[in-house]
Amino acid sequence: MDTSQRHSYLHDVAAREGKVLATNAAEALGVAVQTIRRDIRQLCAAGLLERIHGGAVPPSGVSNIGYGDRRALNREVKLRIARRAASLIPDNASLFLNIGTTTEAVAHALHGHRNLMVLTNNLNVANILANNPTCDVVVAGGSLRRADGGLVGDLAAIAIDRFKVDFAIIGTSAIDLSGDILDFDPEEVRVSQAVIKAARSCVLVADSSKFTRKAPVKIASLAQMQHFVTDRILSEALINKCADWNTRILRA
Structure with a gap:
């Protein structure tokens, strides 16, 4: 053969x-x-x-791959991205971490930080940060998505509307080469959009495999991100757009 x-x-x-x-x-x-x-x-x-x-x-097209497989996908790259993103967060800051295996890696990378207040709709993130005695963890209640420990829907979005955090660290399922940030679940997207609105500075964390994937629901645009932490970008045109948008690209 x-x-x-x-x-x-x-x-x-x-x-x-x-x-x-x-x-x-x-x-x-x-x-x-x-x-x-x-x-x-x-x-x-x-x-x-x-x-x-x-x-x-x-x-991927209209459905995501399983949580376990997502955790294993590009594991080493995600760890590098997580460390680079965590370096942007000072001690004594407030931040949000949304659903995703890369944001969970960021939670691990924040282990050495002190006096953080972390808002999340990700039960896995909450459990990771529970081991940091100087970190206050606030869980945004919502409907539990058992597949990955995410809390989604209007209840979670309403809870987030009560906050104004210093940083939002956002993971995503796919990135269109036009700069659109995409996901699969409209209920999750509703929460992510509330997070972006509630943050003074937004950081997208995503490896380059997200450029080869498709997802049907738009979260936001890279134009709304202050930082984009990734291993590489597959389009020179998108690099130029990020420069026009003042979205800082940080390579991990």
């Missing part, structure tokens, strides 16, 4: 079953796992698949 046939097989399995695992595909095709991993990298680079731990899934 040649490369194009293997690629077709991997793509078809991912579309039919929701994901394709490298070890299973290698056994089915009678080739080395390393060969399948190389094929998966090529398909992901072409935007035909999206990597997860041990394999790949179809690229």
Whole structure:
């Protein structure tokens, strides 16, 4: 079986079953796992698949991939982004962290900070920051999304409207090359928009894989962000737009 046939097989399995695992595909095709991993990298680079731990899934469109797979996706890059974002936050500051595996990494990176007041609609973030005795944690109540510990909907947005924080650190599911920040759940987007309104400074944290993904609901524009922390941007035109918008790009 040649490369194009293997690629077709991997793509078809991912579309039919929701994901394709490298070890299973290698056994089915009678080739080395390393060969399948190389094929998966090529398909992901072409935007035909999206990597997860041990394999790949179809690229996102109208539904997000599972929380566990999202945590494993680009883990090392997310940690670098998180450390860079945390360096923007001084001690004695107030901030918001929304739903997402990258914002959860930021919560870990804030461990050495002192006297923070953190508002969040992410139960995972709240649990992470509970280990910091000098950090006050406020959880915005809402409807629990059991898949990832998020609190969403009007109740969460109303709670956020009562605050004015120094920083909002925003994660996202996808970024359009026009600069639109996108997500899947309108109930979550409603909360994120309230957060942006309630913050003096907004920081978007997202790795470059978000440029190859699609999602149907617009949160905001990069023009509304003061900082964008990422590993790389795939469009020179978008870099120029960020300069026009005074959105500072920080590479991790």
